[in-house]
Amino acid sequence: MALIPAIPTLAASGARLSVLPPIIHVRSSSRRRSAVLANLSSPPRGGEALDWVEATSSFFEQDTRPIMLFDGVCNLCNGGVKFVRDNDRQRFLFMFLSAKSELQTANWIKLHRRIRFEALQSDAGKNLLRRSGRAPDDISSVVLVEKNRSYIKSEAVLKIMEYIDLPFPQLAFFLQFVPLFIRDIMYENLADNRYAVFGRSESCEI
Numbered sequence: 319m320a321l322i323p324a325i326p327t328l329a330a331s332g333a334r335l336s337v338l339p340p341i342i343h344v345r346s347s348s349r350r351r352s353a354v355l356a357n358l359s360s361p362p363r364g365g366e367a368l369d370w371v372e373a374t375s376s377f378f379e380q381d382t383r384p385i386m387l388f389d390g391v392c393n394l395c396n397g398g399v400k401f402v403r404d405n406d407r408q409r410f411l412f413m414f415l416s417a418k419s420e421l422q423t424a425n426w427i428k429l430h431r432r433i434r435f436e437a438l439q440s441d442a443g444k445n446l447l448r449r450s451g452r453a454p455d456d457i458s459s460v461v462l463v464e465k466n467r468s469y470i471k472s473e474a475v476l477k478i479m480e481y482i483d484l485p486f487p488q489l490a491f492f493l494q495f496v497p498l499f500i501r502d503i504m505y506e507n508l509a510d511n512r513y514a515v516f517g518r519s520e521s522c523e524i
Contacts, residue, residue: 370448373449377442377446381434383431383432384463384465384477384481386402386433386436386460386463386474387437387443388437388438389438389439391439391520393512393518394508394512394515394516395512396519402433405482406482406483433482438461449463450463459474459505460474462477462478471502471505472502476494479493
């Protein structure tokens, strides 16, 4: 019979046996989520994405007043712009404190309104839409563009109300307690039917 050489055991050598836990491969949902976010913010192939906030920064370099973007051929929108202009608190403050000529008053009002205006269809309006993260041909909503953020739909309307005369800032305060989805549904119903109900013009009146 052949002799089999003895194999030293772990006990004989004094070594300890350590049991390693099984390796389990787990797919990380957070990794997938971060990958999706990276894809959303990645520049398209073949070139770098244009930073529209930087590209439109000149709108706010010397004038920090917000800009109201509106549908320039919508009669309802043009009426809304006229309403905002007529209820500019700085306009009435100036007219109350000053006795300047009508021309001087008109020039002062133009320079010192609290809100500026731009048609959605204009080149500037399209660039500001891009700045706000919207398609340049999207004229479905009024947009209020501030230096650091933008507002759309009912949120834009409430924000605009905060800039004009009493009692509209107070009214905006109470309306903000109405759920956003309800306010936006009402806004969208009106916006979708604005041409049928109020008509449209061939060119911007502002």
